Amino acid sequence: MNEITPLERRADGGPGPIRRTALHDTLVSHLRDMIIEGDLSPGTRLHEGQLGEQLGVSRTPLREAIKYLASEGLVELVPSRGAVVKRFSAKDVHDMLTVLQTLEELAGKLACEAASDAGIAEVRALHDEMVRRYKVGDRLQYYKLNQQIHSAIVQLAENAALADMHGVLQTRLKRIRFIGHEGPEKWAAAVAEHDEMIVALEARDKAKLSEVLGRHLMNAWERVRASV
Amino acid sequence: MNEITPLERRADGGPGPIRRTALHDTLVSHLRDMIIEGDLSPGTRLHEGQLGEQLGVSRTPLREAIKYLASEGLVELVPSRGAVVKRFSAKDVHDMLTVLQTLEELAGKLACEAASDAGIAEVRALHDEMVRRYKVGDRLQYYKLNQQIHSAIVQLAENAALADMHGVLQTRLKRIRFIGHEGPEKWAAAVAEHDEMIVALEARDKAKLSEVLGRHLMNAWERVRASV
DNA sequence: CTTTTGTATTCTGTATGCAGCATTTTCTGT
DNA sequence: ACAGAAAATGCTGCATACAGAATACAAAAG
Numbered sequence: 001m002n003e004i005t006p007l008e009r010r011a012d013g014g015p016g017p018i019r020r021t022a023l024h025d026t027l028v029s030h031l032r033d034m035i036i037e038g039d040l041s042p043g044t045r046l047h048e049g050q051l052g053e054q055l056g057v058s059r060t061p062l063r064e065a066i067k068y069l070a071s072e073g074l075v076e077l078v079p080s081r082g083a084v085v086k087r088f089s090a091k092d093v094h095d096m097l098t099v100l101q102t103l104e105e106l107a108g109k110l111a112c113e114a115a116s117d118a119g120i121a122e123v124r125a126l127h128d129e130m131v132r133r134y135k136v137g138d139r140l141q142y143y144k145l146n147q148q149i150h151s152a153i154v155q156l157a158e159n160a161a162l163a164d165m166h167g168v169l170q171t172r173l174k175r176i177r178f179i180g181h182e183g184p185e186k187w188a189a190a191v192a193e194h195d196e197m198i199v200a201l202e203a204r205d206k207a208k209l210s211e212v213l214g215r216h217l218m219n220a221w222e223r224v225r226a227s228v
Numbered sequence: 229m230n231e232i233t234p235l236e237r238r239a240d241g242g243p244g245p246i247r248r249t250a251l252h253d254t255l256v257s258h259l260r261d262m263i264i265e266g267d268l269s270p271g272t273r274l275h276e277g278q279l280g281e282q283l284g285v286s287r288t289p290l291r292e293a294i295k296y297l298a299s300e301g302l303v304e305l306v307p308s309r310g311a312v313v314k315r316f317s318a319k320d321v322h323d324m325l326t327v328l329q330t331l332e333e334l335a336g337k338l339a340c341e342a343a344s345d346a347g348i349a350e351v352r353a354l355h356d357e358m359v360r361r362y363k364v365g366d367r368l369q370y371y372k373l374n375q376q377i378h379s380a381i382v383q384l385a386e387n388a389a390l391a392d393m394h395g396v397l398q399t400r401l402k403r404i405r406f407i408g409h410e411g412p413e414k415w416a417a418a419v420a421e422h423d424e425m426i427v428a429l430e431a432r433d434k435a436k437l438s439e440v441l442g443r444h445l446m447n448a449w450e451r452v453r454a455s456v
Numbered sequence: 457c458t459t460t461t462g463t464a465t466t467c468t469g470t471a472t473g474c475a476g477c478a479t480t481t482t483c484t485g486t
Numbered sequence: 487a488c489a490g491a492a493a494a495t496g497c498t499g500c501a502t503a504c505a506g507a508a509t510a511c512a513a514a515a516g
Contacts, residue, residue, distance in 0.1 A: 022307045023499075024295070049467070058501045060288065063469090064295045067252070071299035073392060079250045080507055082468060096389040099334070106330045161324040161400075164301060165393045172389075251469075276498070286471045291499090308477055310498060459516075465509085472503075481494075486487105 007055045027057065027065035035074050035085055036174045042087035046075060073172055090228045093176055094221055100169045101217035103162060108209035110157035120201055123152045127198045134191050182223040255293035263302050263313055264402045270315035274303060301400055318456045321404055322449055328397045329445035331390060336437035338385035348429055351380045355426045362419050410451045
C-alpha cells in the first residue's frame with residue numbers, strides 16, 4: 001500500500017514532556033502496521049539488511065523487534081533463513097474468530113459488572129461517531145472506530161489478561177478484516193448489531209450483551225470468509 | 229532453586245537426526261524455565277552482561293530472547309533500565325484463571341467434536357499415569373502430567389489460535405501453580421474433577437466436559453489464592 | 457539437453473565496541 | 487556532621503564487524 005519510509009526517530013527534547021518511546025517500541029509498531037496494511041504481504045521475507053536500511057535502523061534493534069513480533073504470531077522464524085510474514089489460512093481465521101468470540105462474550109459479561117458509567121458513556125460516544133461515519137460511507141474510519149469499540153468494551157472488563165489475549169488476536173485479524181469489504185446489506189446488519197450491543201451495555205444486561213457480541217463475531221466470519 | 233548453569237549448546241551432528249533447535253529457541257526455553265522454576269524471581273533485573281556470561285552467550289542473542297519473552301508477558305521492558313521479571317498480583321492471577329477457564333470451556337466443546345478416538349485414548353493414558361503419581365504422592369510428576377492433560381485437551385480441539393492463547397496463559401501461571409501446594413483434601417478433589425473430565429471426554433459429552441473444566445478452574449483459584 | 461557438483465555470493469547468527477543515561481559515590485560548602 | 491552538587495561507574499541501547507550457513511549460479515559430465 002504505502003512506500004516503505006524511514007522511521008522518524010522522535011527527535012530528542014522537543015515539546016513533548018519526556019521521550020518514553022524507545023526505538024524498540026517504535027519499530028515494533030511500525031513493522032506491525034506495515035504487516036497489517038499490506039506493505040509486507042504474507043510470505044514476504046523480512047530482509048534484515050535491506051529493511052533496516054530502508055527504515056534507517058541497524059540490524060540489531062530490527063532483529064529484536066522481529067523476535068517480538070514472532071512471539072506475537074505475526075511473523076514466523078525460520079532457522080537460518082530469517083523471518084517471513086505469517087500466512088493465515090481460512091481455517092486459521094475461523095479459529096481466531098472462534099476464540100475471539102468466546103473472549104468477547106466473556107468481556108461483555110465482565111464489562112456489565114465492572115464498568116463505570118463514565119466508561120460506558122465513552123463507548124457510546126465512539127458508537128455514535130461510528131454510526132456517523134457509516135452514514136457518510138467512510139469505510140476506513142468506520143473500521144477503525146469499530147475496532148476501538150470492541151477494544152473499549154474489553155477494557156471495561158478490567159481484566160488485563162483478557163485484554164492481552166484479545167489484543168493479540170485482534171492484531172492478527174486486522175490484516176484480514178482490513179481487506180474484507182462487505183456489501184451494503186451486510187454492513188447495515190453489522191451496524192444494527194452494534195446498536196444492540198450499546199443498548200445492552202447501557203442496560204448492563206450481561207446475558208444480552210454477551211449474546212450479541214457472540215452473534216456479531218459469528219457473523220463477522222460470514223462477512224470475511226469470502227475474502228480469505 | 230537451581231544454580232544458573234551454562235547453556236549446553238546442542239553439539240552439532242551427534243545422534244540426533246538434524247539440529248533444528250537454534251540458539252534463540254534454546255535460550256527462550258531456558259530463560260522461561262528459569263523464571264518458572266524461580267531461579268529468577270519476580271522483580272529481578274535481567275542483567276545482560278552477567279546473565280549472558282553465566283549462560284555462556286553474548287548479549288545480542290540474549291537480548292533477542294528477552295524481547296521475545298517480553299511479548300509473551302513473562303518479563304517487562306523498562307526503558308533505559310532493561311528487563312525485569314514480571315510480578316503478578318493476586319488479581320492478575322485471578323484474571324488469568326478467569327480467561328483460562330473460558331478458553332478451556334471452549335476447548336472442551338471443540339474437543340468433543342474434533343477429537344479422534346486415538347487422541348482421546350492418549351489423554352486417558354496421561355490421566356491414568358497422573359492418578360498413579362497421585363496415589364504415590366509424587367507431586368512434581370502429578371503437576372506436570374496435570375498440565376499436560378489440560379494442554380492435550382486443548383490440542384484435541386484442533387484450533388491453533390486457542391492453543392496459542394492457552395499456552396501463553398498456562399506458561400504465565402506455571403510459576404504460580406508450581407508453588408501452590410494444596411492440602412490432601414483439595415488435592416483429592418482436584419483428582420476427582422479430572423476423573424469427571426475424562427469420563428465426559430470419552431463420552432464426547434460437550435456440555436458436561438465444558439462444565440467440569442470450568443468448575444475445575446474455578447476451584448483452581450481457591451487452591452492457589454492462598455499462595456499469591 | 458539435462459543433471460550434478462563445485463564455487464561464489466548473500467544473508468543470517470553471534471560477538472564486540474562505543475555512546476548515552478541512570479545511579480551511586482565522593483567531594484565540597486555550610 | 488549533613489546537604490547538595492559533581493564526578494565516576496556501571497549498565498543499557500544501538501551500531502558495526504566477523505563467521506558460518508544457505509542459496510544461486512556456473513561449469514562440467516552424462
